[in-house]
Amino acid sequence: MRRLILISLYLFLSIFASGLFVWGAGYFLLNASVPDYEENFSVAGIEGPVNVLRDASAIPHISAGSAADSYFALGFVHAQDRLGQLLRARRTAQGLLPLEQIAELEPSTSDALEAYAAGVNAWLGLVSEGGRGRGAPELLIADERTIAAWRPVDSINVANAFLNDLRPDKLQNELSGFPDNQIPSDRPATPELFAASPRVKLTAWALPEDRTTTGAPMLAADISGPLSLPSEWYLADLQTPEGVAIGATMPGVPFIVVGHNERVAWAFRSFSPNEIEEPEVSKAAQTSDFLMMLDRLAKSAGVNYALNATMNKVPDGLEVLAVDRTTLAVWPESEVKRPGSFQDARLAVLDDRRPVFTVESAIAVQRDTVSAVARTLLPLMAKELWFVSSASDIKENKVGKLREEVLDELSQWNGEMGRYSLEPLVFWTWVRALQRRILQDEFPSATAVWTRPNPDFLSAVLSDRRGSAIWCDIRPSARIETCQDQARAALDDAIAKLVDRYGSDPSVWFWGAEHTLNMQWSPIQSNGIISDLLSLEAPYSGDPYTLIASDNDRPVASSVGTNFQAVMSFSDESLSYFITPAGQSGHPLSRFYDNLFPRWMQSKYLVMSTDLSLARGGAVGTSRLSPLSAYSRAVKQGRSR
Template structure:
């Protein structure tokens, strides 16, 4: 009997194994059909001319045609070939239609996007463009749709493996879709609304000077914080709970995880070869595939090569034959939260300076996979949309009988940002770029630009004009019924901060402060960096002449200025105490750690243990300093802030008060807190990595997580689609690798450069670039992650406009030709009918 049962179990196991292998084989067979053929020819009715697409060794498309419409058609075609799922997902985000695929878990994201009305604004913005811009947007959309039609008619595996798991229908791409993707990206690049709400929540728990400690502003910009509780009658201690982190698919960014970047340029007089140099590396949340896609376009104005975002028909960073440019987030204060007071007689109205006014309202139905549709009310005020809870944490600081509304520069429909982007890639000089920068609207960026003779830095985007007597100055939510708090239009873009050919011959931005102008010409009270700029300025000024190699070295620098600044402060009373300690005790581990840190130069090498000890120490230290004052809000400060810690340990304006635990009878000193935090960090690391400190490695903890936005958390599939790498760098290094700060992997690298480029006008064809993953969004493609290893090593690929370079290592050539609905060319299947 036992033998019989064993035999049946063995047969069942064998059958299950065979079925699993068959299922895997079928899945592979179906998924492989969506791998694009880079070596094919097609006749397409909508093609505006003959198009040749040469794929170089890394599958970067070099697109050649006789007219610009055909080139942009080709760009749309290759974006769809390689990133169709990513494009479809980006469009669904902007439309507020994620829940049709993902069910209940994305309803709040859809509610937010519909409340903000992003897609309708994008449609109206598209309608407001010039005829020339409309034609370019349409040519790009035609190229996307040509590939979508190929997928449908030639059964090309639905275009991407993900479409086998979710709804395979793909609506035609439209010009409004490209602008919607751009506006959704704009939301990802700002955290000003969230910062206002956080500062208000802190003001309900802390004294104003303590708020200035924990949310420090750039040095030199300290201004008294308005009384939020008093001005809006908000009860103190109202905000008790820390809000949940936004859904990963949401464009809403938590404080500290909006856009970041580095960009710098040297004039010919500071370059060894006598011609300008430029480097750029934007920082965004890591994903697989990455957000950037490389392309080379042969326009009538000449060749241009660099980084694009699938869905947007422009080289956003890169170079043409005469000009190179890079972008950094400017940290413009482009959002304000307004607290609107409801009419106590009629909650469908709210108070304005002229009296009560009705909300502009409508209802929207969200279709939800696996659940009944949900109808959500949407309301707009004269300032902007009412923010649905829980977004931007606004509900937590909104008093009863009020609602919070959002004002944002991205809501304007006369936005000409896409026109500027299309024009910049054709510009012939720095002056032309700066002229186009003045019509750029949102999201606000700093553009660093160079030609052979000139370099410049200029902030782009419309800056809200606030009155000097504005109640909150945009630092905390303001009363919406008070006229002096209203925006007064926008500042003149000619007055945006910037510099051209500065005396020192170098321009640089790391999201640091760009102007000392007082409010209301201040641009922002909150900046994205106070640390990286110290290192950048030191390296750029440490040598008289720069080269391509020195710019590459600076771009990949992993020295932490925060470590160099903080260690002498927090360890000064611990380093040389010389307390005897036996082996295998906490005291002995502390001695080993302190002795190593005393010799450490701050380099965040993936092979060293010192970066791990330092990062864990300051993380534990900040937690100990804030937990008693902030309670649940302490989770919002899981990632240590060097300015806060420096204020505490220098006792700036009495900031050392944070070291005393309010609930204890004794008075703790900052030295006590430093020692306890170090012991706590060492215990945490010992539990995770073993007892031997010298066996720990920063890279093992600081793993870059390029996670698939949808499948990354699915068991087994996540292992297949995610890209994980040990990386150097840290929160404040020029080669930035921002840590998660919380959860089971608090030191994981989740926000870093997604594109790097260095351009040398002495020999433009020697210029280099790299992205964080690869060109393809298809997990079975070798180009899904073939740039990732180079990216981790700080290496690059060629950035040549010479067609011979691309052809020399081509992995395929695609030819698109206008024609009827006959067969394809060169062995291709039937040609698609027009859309």
């Protein structure tokens, strides 16, 4: 017996020691790829030394002797912080733009792409020498055993993929592929049914100098898209003797996409272009124009210069907004009036409400959580239900009493999508149930048609636009159902669903129980369990149609929404204010992986400045990139052979 106990003990200790060794080795490999922001490097590909100052949020402020060296350093820090994201972006973008269709680039833009690629490859070279855990934790489990060098064409492909994401995704709506004969002949043409949304949306609005307290124009920018860890956007400051540029960069591309230099700030507004299909050659040319436009904007000496320099470079579906100390401009000016979105309607209300804005009030507009959809649809859905007599049968059963209680709450609601509020949860559950009742009989197998909320379609039907109310009729039934019949039945469906899920006490129902901000770690290839462990999730206010947007496609978590915001001005008193929902680093063991998440939830923007003395306050490190000597280059080349 004693021998058996000893054997069991030795076996347990062996298993424990083996597990401890595996854990230790895994932790060492993972920790080895966490960037050291005070490490200095000798690299080939730069003309002079480059300093990379990391401020308190690990945002790099790059000081270089030339533009080429600054782009090199940006590629270097992109790879240092976001190598896995870079490789994932390259893999996703491959095949979208055939190499032979790349349009010609201006020399300065081409040189920037070359320098950026050299910077990425410099970091890849350091990783290949060992001791850095393959450069990113996801590469330890990825199927890429060797990492191909980054090429300028990879940056072009990434930019093309971004522009592609700005176009509506027809696959998002199952109806888009349906032949006309599958649409019931007794239903009117309702184009809102075919609406599709882009994967990424750019929004911007500007205020002239007479509407700001500082006396200088102000520019606010939002970008909506996938919410992930790391964030889709990377903040950076590039400083050279020719000038500075600070703002949001896209890992894989060497230019500031939304930001400002010393004289002009720029942002974009995206919309669906008039063309349904564009030839691939046109897309290739527009990608090149987009990169050249970003290059020119960063060098602009003012709004008029920016307008003249980029007028013919703006891709279809984009508008440029720019401000300097005195001027505001939007271009190109379209002769076609585009229909406004629900967000546009809400922005117009807030814009009209306040004659003069401060930075704080502009930020409040960006973070507004009142839903224009709720304010539009709810009166149409409940107009016959709010005024039911108290003596009616609505109180004769438990469901009726519950219905009256939630209707009373909704009647006093202003559309605020607060995460701890009852009304948004009831409203969106009701909307889903109503859309299901209206469309399931026409499209029983196309579940995406009646499960994904389509407020434009519901607004057309409930207001009987172009005779669209007939969609409310259930085709197989003998009687003709009205939209109010469907609204009442859908409300009961919604209440029953909420009771089943949360109980019969509405005081414990709240929007954040189902509407959560969900950001998952996004490795090169999907690893569900690991991604879930490294994700961030929290109850979240807003909906897809508030100015602080979120995705409402899934009932539980929001994985798409606003992922970058900025307010910029050139007044003497104002600085720039930027915020993203995650951190600069893509490494889960870095303290800068999710450090911006609490600020994002609390609407606390980062004060951004190109003044390095401000950046040094609380800086987490400074690293120096030095040119590799000819002798060292020869030694390295000899080793590589």
